[in-house]
Structure formats: structure tokens, C-alpha cells
Amino acid sequence: MEENQVLTTLKILIIGESGVGKSSLLLRFTDDTFDPEQAATIGVDFKVKTLSVDGNKAKLAIWDTAGQERFRTLTPSYYRGAQGVILVYDVSSKQSFTKLDAWLSELETFATKHEIVKMLVGNKIDKDKREVSRDEGLKFARKHHMLFIEASAKTKEGVQCAFEELVEKIIQTPGLWET
Numbered sequence: 001m002e003e004n005q006v007l008t009t010l011k012i013l014i015i016g017e018s019g020v021g022k023s024s025l026l027l028r029f030t031d032d033t034f035d036p037e038q039a040a041t042i043g044v045d046f047k048v049k050t051l052s053v054d055g056n057k058a059k060l061a062i063w064d065t066a067g068q069e070r071f072r073t074l075t076p077s078y079y080r081g082a083q084g085v086i087l088v089y090d091v092s093s094k095q096s097f098t099k100l101d102a103w104l105s106e107l108e109t110f111a112t113k114h115e116i117v118k119m120l121v122g123n124k125i126d127k128d129k130r131e132v133s134r135d136e137g138l139k140f141a142r143k144h145h146m147l148f149i150e151a152s153a154k155t156k157e158g159v160q161c162a163f164e165e166l167v168e169k170i171i172q173t174p175g176l177w178e179t
């Protein structure tokens, strides 16, 4: 099958509590690296990566926070026009999981596209410590009509899949892809 000639740009957001691994997931996806020393201080506006899904080529502009999420001071412009969002919690931190509701309501307040596709990612599954079961994550995702995957930015597990499945769903959603 011939690939799409038009390169559609999608705005993807990564949100969630500070320290859950948002920047690490992004770095693993875009550069295939993991740096336990530096990850915590990395703050970029966004990174760009081209992804082919089902013969469609999409240019992803993935927005990370530079630490503003710590004070819940992400501005409306951060959310504006996004087609997809990755909401991250840390499976070794119940606290990061219980904050998901607050993140979803902030998203609802500021997202300008009603059909925005949501992916819930339970990160850090490589750790021995676990406070949130896979089942709890799955239940939360189903309740809020989100895609769900468990992942590890450290070992790579689930990272590529998280982005691919999100983009696949965006492509299938009328009004998001044909912009």
C-alpha cells in the first residue's frame, strides 16, 4: 500500500504527577535512551518524531512539561489543539494514581477538541515495588474511556506501543485526523 503523501502533524501531550516518568517515556520513545541521572532535570517544550501507522504517516509534536506540573500550573495553551494525551502514573506510587482524577478534570477544562484520544500509562513496571495493580489501572481506564498500557521507560516495555496505539486511535477518530 502506498503511504500517505500528506504528513499530518498531531499534537500529543504528556501529563501526570511530577516524577512518574513523563520525560523518561518521551526520551525513550524519541531517542531510545534512558538516563537515570539526568531524566529528572530534563525539561523541553516538545519533541518531534515521525511515526508510520497502518500506512499513514504522522508527524508527532509531543509536548512535555518543564516541571510546571509540580504546581499544577500548566496553561490553557499547553492543552490547546491537542489530538491525543498520554496520562501517566507510577505503578509504585498509589499517590500518583489517586491524582489521576484531578488531571482528567483539568484536561476536560482546557482541551479544545472534545474527541481528544486518551491513553493511560502505568509506568515503572520494572520496579519490585508495586502499589497499583494492573487491574486497578485497567478499571480506571475503562471507566474513563481511555486506552491503557503498562510500561517501563527503563526497559522499553510498552513504550512504543503506547504511542502507536494512541496514534492509531486518533487516525480512526473522525474529526481528528482529517484536519
Ligand code: GDP
Residues within 6 Å of the ligand: 016, 017, 018, 019, 020, 021, 022, 023, 024, 025, 035, 036, 037, 039, 040, 041, 042, 123, 124, 125, 126, 127, 151, 152, 153, 154, 155
Ligand atoms: P517526570 O517528572 O514525570 O518527567 O519524571 P522523570 O522522567 O523525570 O522521571 C522521574 C524519576 O523516575 C527519574 O529518576 C527517572 O530515572 C525515574 N524513572 C522514570 N521512568 C522509570 C521507569 O520506567 N523505571 C524506573 N525504575 N525508574 C524510572
Ligand code: MG
Residues within 6 Å of the ligand: 022, 023, 024, 040, 042, 043, 064, 065, 066, 067
Ligand atoms: Mg519531566
